[in-house]
Amino acid sequence: MSRREMLSGGLRGLGLLGIGGATGALATRERRDDEVWQIDPDACIQCGLCATECVLEVSAVKTVHSHGMCGYCELCTGYFEPDPVALDEGAENQLCPTAAIERTYIEHPYYEYRILPDLCVGCGKCVKGCNMFGNGSLYLQVNHDRCVDCNRCAIAGACPAGAFRLVPRATPYRLRGEEET
Amino acid sequence: MRALILLALLASALPLLGIERFPPPDFSGGHEIPQTVVPESRARTQAWVDVAALALGLGLASWISLRLRSRKGLVILSLAALAYFGFWRRGCVCAIGSVQNVALGLADPGHAVPLAVIAFFSLPLLVALVWGRGFCAGVCPHGAIQELVLLRPLKVPHWLDQSLRLLPWLYLALAILLAATGGLFIICKYDPFVGIFRMGGPRGMLLLGGALLLLSMFVGRPYCRWLCPYGALLGLLSRVSCFRPSVTPDHCSRYRLCEDACPHGAIQPPTGGFPPRDPDARARLLLRVALVPLAVLVFGWLGGKVGLASVAWHPTGKLAEQVAMAGAGTLPDPAPDEIVAWRHAGADRNALATAVADLEERSLLLGRLLGALFGVVVAGHLVRVRFPRATADYETDPADCVSCARCFSACPYERVRRGEVVDLGEEGGARA
Numbered sequence: 001m002s003r004r005e006m007l008s009g010g011l012r013g014l015g016l017l018g019i020g021g022a023t024g025a026l027a028t029r030e031r032r033d034d035e036v037w038q039i040d041p042d043a044c045i046q047c048g049l050c051a052t053e054c055v056l057e058v059s060a061v062k063t064v065h066s067h068g069m070c071g072y073c074e075l076c077t078g079y080f081e082p083d084p085v086a087l088d089e090g091a092e093n094q095l096c097p098t099a100a101i102e103r104t105y106i107e108h109p110y111y112e113y114r115i116l117p118d119l120c121v122g123c124g125k126c127v128k129g130c131n132m133f134g135n136g137s138l139y140l141q142v143n144h145d146r147c148v149d150c151n152r153c154a155i156a157g158a159c160p161a162g163a164f165r166l167v168p169r170a171t172p173y174r175l176r177g178e179e180e181t
Numbered sequence: 182m183r184a185l186i187l188l189a190l191l192a193s194a195l196p197l198l199g200i201e202r203f204p205p206p207d208f209s210g211g212h213e214i215p216q217t218v219v220p221e222s223r224a225r226t227q228a229w230v231d232v233a234a235l236a237l238g239l240g241l242a243s244w245i246s247l248r249l250r251s252r253k254g255l256v257i258l259s260l261a262a263l264a265y266f267g268f269w270r271r272g273c274v275c276a277i278g279s280v281q282n283v284a285l286g287l288a289d290p291g292h293a294v295p296l297a298v299i300a301f302f303s304l305p306l307l308v309a310l311v312w313g314r315g316f317c318a319g320v321c322p323h324g325a326i327q328e329l330v331l332l333r334p335l336k337v338p339h340w341l342d343q344s345l346r347l348l349p350w351l352y353l354a355l356a357i358l359l360a361a362t363g364g365l366f367i368i369c370k371y372d373p374f375v376g377i378f379r380m381g382g383p384r385g386m387l388l389l390g391g392a393l394l395l396l397s398m399f400v401g402r403p404y405c406r407w408l409c410p411y412g413a414l415l416g417l418l419s420r421v422s423c424f425r426p427s428v429t430p431d432h433c434s435r436y437r438l439c440e441d442a443c444p445h446g447a448i449q450p451p452t453g454g455f456p457p458r459d460p461d462a463r464a465r466l467l468l469r470v471a472l473v474p475l476a477v478l479v480f481g482w483l484g485g486k487v488g489l490a491s492v493a494w495h496p497t498g499k500l501a502e503q504v505a506m507a508g509a510g511t512l513p514d515p516a517p518d519e520i521v522a523w524r525h526a527g528a529d530r531n532a533l534a535t536a537v538a539d540l541e542e543r544s545l546l547l548g549r550l551l552g553a554l555f556g557v558v559v560a561g562h563l564v565r566v567r568f569p570r571a572t573a574d575y576e577t578d579p580a581d582c583v584s585c586a587r588c589f590s591a592c593p594y595e596r597v598r599r600g601e602v603v604d605l606g607e608e609g610g611a612r613a
Contacts, residue, residue, distance in 0.1 A: 008421040023303040026286045047518040066217045071203025145220035151274045152366040161522030
């Protein structure tokens with residue numbers, strides 16, 4: 001029986017060494033900060049999966065607006081359907097399926113567009129419109145008040161553009177137009 | 182049409198270059214341009230609360246199963262674990278999935294695995310080396326949900342149970358292969374219960390979860406025994422653990438009651454004879470020596486094949502396939518999102534070819550290595566099933582036992598130990 005005990009003791013040591021080695025190698029690695037998921041707006045192609053693939057019932061991904069880059073267009077291609085009936089706030093003219101963009105008149109011919117995050121579902125329709133014909137001031141970002149930090153982000157796994165990145169938690173957003181201001 | 186797409190592509194590249202088509206206006210009325218609003222991050226303390234809960238749970242589970250020997254205590258603990266790690270934390274992060282992070286971290290030096298995930302990987306394994314699979318008994322929400330719905334356990338034939346127990350190793354090897362070569366996390370993607378914890382998810386995930394739960398009502402812990410890749414690791418380590426649950430600390434009269442009480446097929450019947458003889462020791466050794474190299478070679482070769490085939494599941498491999506289809510003109514219309522994104526990013530053919538070649542090389546190498554290791558497991562398993570170790574008493578199988586504590590109260594001697602009045606009947610009776 002003692003031979004058996006010695007063998008199992010040796011194997012136990014081996015197991016300990018294995019776990020300790022893996023843990024040590026990973027834990028002592030130089031790390032920036034804790035990391036969180038974020039979308040690189042330049043890689044995003046607005047495929048629409050952000051709205052459906054998130055583990056949350058309403059996705060943690062929502063549109064963000066860099067107002068400093070916005071042209072305040074009267075005909076905003078992020079706000080209006082192609083060929084709108086009229087350039088007003090009527091539901092039939094809006095691209096957004098949940099009316100999550102608020103359009104306010106500022107002065108002729110400028111309008112301001114604000115995202116209502118409570119309504120936005122992250123489908124990216126407005127982003128596609130804005131990127132196609134506008135300044136690209138609308139883009140999708142993971143909202144970190146909602147993101148539950150999944151081990152492996154379900155949207156990242158489905159993203160056809162590989163636009164999801166791990167970024168340091170201290171600077172968890174990839175905002176456009178920040179470098180200029 | 183083609184010119185229009187080109188124009189749109191060109192136009193969509195403009196924001197990338199920092200060119201604004203419509204310059205922001207100067208307001209004569211002095212309107213102030215609002216700041217970009219992004220919500221604050223949540224506090225990061227959550228991860229450390231999770232690790233603390235894990236450590237506490239592991240300690241409690243080991244203490245309850247080995248010292249208190251209380252089934253009731255374990256049920257309460259696993260209810261708490263199911264509520265916290267399952268429904269409150271929505272099944273993420275979990276030790277089962279952490280295997281993939283660790284594999285990716287070890288393979289890719291540029292990838293930093295969060296410290297909490299490392300803790301979730303290593304703590305249950307370390308505990309298994311000392312006290313066995315307490316993690317499965319009281320901390321893992323996957324184990325708890327199956328344990329709690331078990332109504333009428335059916336006996337699974339020994340040979341079937343033991344053969345199916347090779348599946349977790351296959352799953353583990355595949356998961357490590359895919360995670361380490363390209364960050365594809367199949368354990369998370371095909372997790373059966375996480376959809377239930379989150380009260381929603383893809384239809385396939387929910388169907389799988391429902392089917393497994395239905396099965397768990399009649400078969401003890403089907404996921405833990407025949408699928409869980411982390412359970413395979415825990416079982417391997419608890420094979421040499423310092424302490425393990427024993428059906429009765431006192432005396433075994435071979436009433437067989439414990440074997441009937443165990444829904445997981447984890448009680449080894451005695452091999453017969455007093456004192457137990459071990460005539461098969463030499464055959465076992467010979468077989469092991471002959472079988473291992475053969476299994477290593479065969480499964481190593483097979484693993485290489487699987488490794489090469491797995492390239493097609495990777496995003497890079499898929500993209501290369503679609504690019505080839507686009508070249509041949511067989512791509513469906515409209516083009517898949519992957520191709521759109523690739524063209525959007527510059528459509529670099531050379532970089533893609535290099536990436537695929539690199540991926541193929543790494544997949545082949547890792548596939549062979551994992552295949553060889555799987556061969557060792559298969560050989561060891563065959564030998565163990567064919568020639569079990571000689572025992573005189575009913576004992577818990579150190580690897581298969583999940584410390585659920587069901588067998589304890591089934592043993593009359595344990596009940597005597599607890600001070601209950603028991604009619605022991607005739608010593609060595611077939612069934613009391």
